[in-house]
Amino acid sequence: MKVILVDDEKAMHLIMKKMLAKIGEVEVMGAFLDTMAASSYLNDHEVDLIFVDINMPRQSGLEFAEGLRKQGKQIRIVFITSHVEYALSAFDVFAFDYMVKPVKQDRLLQTVHRALAESPSKLPKEEVVATIEAQAVEFNALGRIEINSDHGAKTKWRSSKSIELFAYLLVQQGRLVSRTRLIEDIFGNMPQKNAEVYLNTTVYQLRKLLNTYGLKEVLHTYNNYYALNLTDVTVDFIRFEEGCRQLSVIQSETDMEQALLLEQLYVGNLFGEYGYTWSLSEVERLSLMYSALNQRLCQALMKAKDTSNAIRLLKKLLHRDELHEESLILLMRALSMQKNKEALIEHYEQYTAQLLQEIGTAPSLEVAALYAQLLSEAR
Incomplete structure (x- = not known):
């Protein structure tokens, strides 16, 4: 060496x-x-x-x-x-x-x-295979929490706490986390003695699971600190975030193709149905990043006259947040470009009814004026 x-x-x-x-x-x-x-x-x-x-x-x-x-x-x-x-x-x-x-x-x-x-x-043949497998492993946390490998076997979590520990360390992206902090955030509802024992058991369970994927050294411990070494592992939300940064501006056809692939990577909010209190700010941050990417992509698609893809993605955004004004504005413009007057009226009226029901107010002057303008142009 x-x-x-x-x-x-x-x-x-x-x-x-x-x-x-x-x-x-x-x-x-x-x-x-x-x-x-x-x-x-x-x-x-x-x-x-x-x-x-x-x-x-x-x-x-x-x-x-x-x-x-x-x-x-x-x-x-x-x-x-x-x-x-x-x-x-x-x-x-x-x-x-x-x-x-x-x-x-x-x-x-x-x-x-x-x-x-x-x-x-330096490894015997069987261990070389394990290392190769480790390089092909993916950690997926968008819309779910799972470990994927070429074998396609479903992740067999040992306990709900081993899932949470994995998620907690994953979101730290390789940073060390103290034992005290883990106990406070994950096992805080337990007596201190029980929490310490439970953490030891959970670390053991997670390490044993990672070993089955050839990831023996991924769960790193240093004194009373823990971390996941993600150097040789692909993580979907890290890929997504890096892609969003690279596509801060979407102009060329290649940019649009890459952005479409990136949008498909976001299959749901971070950790899906696992609503961990400690993860809420990170869930919101990535969700806003997805919305911003989607809007940039839709603007680029509309500029390229690809209104069908733009409308599909904008409907997806409004399904996530029915009252998102910027998405509605883009959707109305895209429907107007398609000269789809019926759909324009339908989505505006649906938005108006939802807005009144949820917060008891009417659309903003900007949205109302744009709707009137597009409606008159459609005649």
Whole structure:
């Protein structure tokens, strides 16, 4: 296994080289005093593992790791630092591990052996298969909570709390969560002693389930913190959010095709029927993101004269929120473009009746004026 060291202290280079020399199958390819030199080396060389200090001049280890992730490099990164409070930030960039100085030989050995175990070239045949399967696994949380693999087997959850723990850690997107916080948010209605036992049982259940998908190391524990390492797993709502950011403007035909595929990914609100109190703000945030994407897409479709697709998606939006004024405005314009006067009248009257029933008011002056204008143009 090829390794590099990045630390601004030469003494740490000597210490780490000496400790790594005691471990078989490890070759230190280089030791760098700053991240720029390390980045330059990585442009032309492949390595399996990087040990990097977090607190460094000019560019921190965290910024260095973030840069590698943005380049699409999935090299395993182990952070080494004197400051334990950096642990949470470390896992934001999908750290493989985190060690506090002074590094101990047995702790280093544990990390290296885990990295070797996850390297396909070092595994026996049956374990290589498991690793390949792990790379094909998807975590789906839009409209449901399930784990999908090439085998297509339905997720067999061990308990309702194992589902909730999975959902809770999933929404953290790799960030470490303290044991105290998990107990408070998931097991808060139980006596403290019972909650602690139940959390231990639930962690065991979730870990055992993930193992059946070849995801042995996905549920990461560090002291009294827990996280899901999502580096090699596809997560639908993360894909959706990243896609929405990339399609902040929809102009070309390719943009529209990608947006249509992205819209189909959103099969329902985050976690579907599982209405966890702690997830409500995230559910609302992604729902608003979906609505904004849908409206951008519909505007682009209407501009391209594809009114049929626009109307289909706008009806879908209004089904989710019958009183959404912007969606109604777009729908009326699309129906007018189709010269579908009957549908225009039907949807406006339906909206008016619903508005009166729900909040006891009439449509806004803008909506009423637009309706009158479109109706006159349809004559």
